[in-house]
């Protein structure tokens with residue numbers, strides 16, 4: 001039996017205000033019910049007014065994914081009763097969505113894969129229920145916040161692919177500044193539909209899983225649910241259509257409710273909103289403002305910087321990281337070394353939003369190492385000190401950080417090393433030439449890598465082979 005997966009992804013649009021009123025959409029951490037007004041509280045007699053910015057952001061994503069934007073789309077009311085839904089219905093686009101088609105590319109097992117999008121539509125979010133002891137409280141700050149729902153075709157073939165898809169979509173959202181894409185904060189929510197079918201046979205009966213708050217959780221939940229279905233089917237039982245929640249700590253799905261069908265929502269046209277007409281000027285403007293997509297950026301990196309594969313994937317994952325890498329590469333002129341430095345040294349030190357060192361400074365450091373001015377070890381030490389707050393310029397100018405150049409200082413260093421390690425010197429002169437490597441290592445250690453190893457090697461060898469040395 002093959003696994004068949006289709007996703008319904010809710011993306012919180014990065015607008016300042018809600019979808020149909022002027023209340024702030026920045027509800028994370030705000031005092032409960034502080035961001036509300038008669039419109040989003042669902043008072044009778046109020047009217048929704050569509051947020052233009054929300055439409056532009058939604059169009060931006062639709063265009064970037066190659067979807068077909070409909071010249072006219074419609075709003076509908078989806079009715080259901082729940083305490084976090086004060087109006088008793090949600091405004092969504094059911095009969096006619098904003099855009100149809102398009103694809104999301106993501107890294108698969110055998111190279112790049114593409115998942116087809118069925119449609120993208122605008123809708124408003126609901127509030128939140130807060131369970132406190134034996135009471136349940138209602139917070140309506142989130143009620144009316146603008147969402148874009150992306151519905152995929154049921155064409156993902158594995159839980160791993162679903163995870164890769166979610167990650168790639170999140171990267172696209174962040175690069176386009178359409179959404180923060182933060183799954184932990186609920187700005188990206190994924191309902192995963194899964195069924196099992198024999199290859200070539202019609203799709204099997206599916207279940208839906210909700211409440212995963214990371215891409216990893218999406219993968220784990222789908223794997224657990226596919227295993228549960230496999231088990232049922234192998235016993236000759238049926239998979240019932242239903243909605244499950246995911247308990248990440250237990251690693252288990254739990255039944256939430258049997259599946260409603262469309263009739264139970266009593267969809268009908270929203271009488272208070274006109275059709276959403278998208279004119280050619282608006283579309284052209286949004287297209288003109290479209291930032292480079294991560295996909296395009298990866299292609300450019302491969303072409304111009306020879307940076308590809310998992311390195312490129314890790315660098316592209318956050319737009320700030322991608323910008324940082326590009327700046328380091330530009331300044332040092334060595335993209336692959338820039339990539340290696342950012343991936344190995346900088347990411348470890350990159351706390352919260354702040355990089356440990358300005359990209360221009362790291363670029364200079366990487367260039368200095370590439371030109372043999374000092375070793376990678378010294379550079380790492382400099383990077384650590386700069387990350388702890390020291391000024392890189394001052395560190396570089398300070399006497400003890402300056403590379404040992406010229407024959408005099410090197411000769412001095414070599415002599416000190418031979419005095420400190422007489423046994424190794426004697427060994428070398430007795431024909432055990434591998435002792436030279438040890439001496440070079442000791443000398444480099446003494447100056448914390450500030451000398452040029454091949455030069456030092458030469459000077460040490462000269463000294464050891466001078467007749468009068470040591471006697």
Ligand code: ADP
Nearest residue numbers: 004005006007008152153154193194195203206
């Ligand atoms: P519903 O009957 O639940 O409304 P839809 O056809 O509208 O189903 O699809 C909703 C989501 O479920 C889509 O993301 C779609 O890709 C996915 N889906 C539909 N059928 C299946 C299936 N048999 N197995 C897995 N996913 C499916």
Ligand code: ZN
Nearest residue numbers: 021023037040
């Ligand atoms: Zn409001």
Ligand code: MG
Nearest residue numbers: 008151261262
């Ligand atoms: Mg449906």
